[in-house]
Amino acid sequence: EVQLVESGGGLVQPGGSLRLSCAASGFTFSSYWMSWVRQAPGKGLEWVANIKQDGSEKYYVDSVKGRFTISRDNAKNSLYLQMNSLRAEDTAVYYCARVGDFGGLWYFDLWGRGTLVTVSS
Amino acid sequence: AIQLTQSPSSLSASVGDRVTITCRASQGISSALAWYQQKPGKAPKLLIYDASSLESGVPSRFSGSGSGTDFTLTISSLQPEDFATYYCQQFNNYPFFGGGTKVEIK
Numbered sequence: 578e579v580q581l582v583e584s585g586g587g588l589v590q591p592g593g594s595l596r597l598s599c600a601a602s603g604f605t606f607s608s609y610w611m612s613w614v615r616q617a618p619g620k621g622l623e624w625v626a627n628i629k630q631d632g633s634e635k636y637y638v639d640s641v642k643g644r645f646t647i648s649r650d651n652a653k654n655s656l657y658l659q660m661n662s663l664r665a666e667d668t669a670v671y672y673c674a675r676v677g678d679f680g681g682l683w684y685f686d687l688w689g690r691g692t693l694v695t696v697s698s
Numbered sequence: 699a700i701q702l703t704q705s706p707s708s709l710s711a712s713v714g715d716r717v718t719i720t721c722r723a724s725q726g727i728s729s730a731l732a733w734y735q736q737k738p739g740k741a742p743k744l745l746i747y748d749a750s751s752l753e754s755g756v757p758s759r760f761s762g763s764g765s766g767t768d769f770t771l772t773i774s775s776l777q778p779e780d781f782a783t784y785y786c787q788q789f790n791n792y793p794f795f796g797g798g799t800k801v802e803i804k
Contacts, residue, residue: 612793614793621785621795621796621797621798622734622736622742622785622787622795622798623795624792624793624794624795627793636792638792672741672742677744677747679747679748682730682747682748682789683789683792683793684732684744684747684787684789685732685734685742685744685787685793686744686747686753688741688742688743689741690740690741691741
């Protein structure tokens with residue numbers, strides 16, 4: 578079955594760190610750009626970060642630059658998001674998403690079910 | 699950054715109605731626009747890409763149109779399973795989503 582499964586969410590204090598993981602299965606993980614997209618409670622969707630197939634290119638939304646790091650391990654079919662210096666406004670469901678094969682355009686054709694990150698004291 | 703404005707933010711409709719949602723970009727984005735459907739507690743699902751191309755497996759009652767700055771998502775005959783929130787997304791340098799349109803039962 579083609580799927581993405583996130584893990585690693587939880588409650589963390591402001592200023593703390595958390596590492597999210599995403600396990601991919603059912604497709605050739607190493608052939609796709611991958612992304613993290615988040616959704617604050619009751620709010621809309623916000624793209625967070627992208628990583629190229631071989632990890633050589635990474636892009637971030639301005640609000641997380643310098644605090645979050647996206648990475649991947651193609652041998653383990655896994656995507657990661659290291660989140661440091663967490664703030665209350667980072668509270669959200671974090672989705673792992675696959676960037677589909679759309680001629681270089683970043684549309685997300687496969688999504689995980691998400692993992693909730695809550696930043697609170 | 700290119701902003702996307704969806705309208706309306708919510709609407710009430712009945713099963714069988716024709717529903718149209720609009721998405722306006724602050725700058726021209728050619729046809730680099732997608733539409734997603736999200737049901738409560740679920741992940742988004744890609745419906746339309748490149749403004750008008752139907753993703754595989756998506757019912758043909760969904761259609762998209764537009765280019766440049768003005769785009770529409772149309773549901774030709776609303777079905778019970780279509781009650782959800784719909785988001786547009788542009789790709790111009792970086793992905794950015796519109797604020798969403800919630801389609802509710804009248």
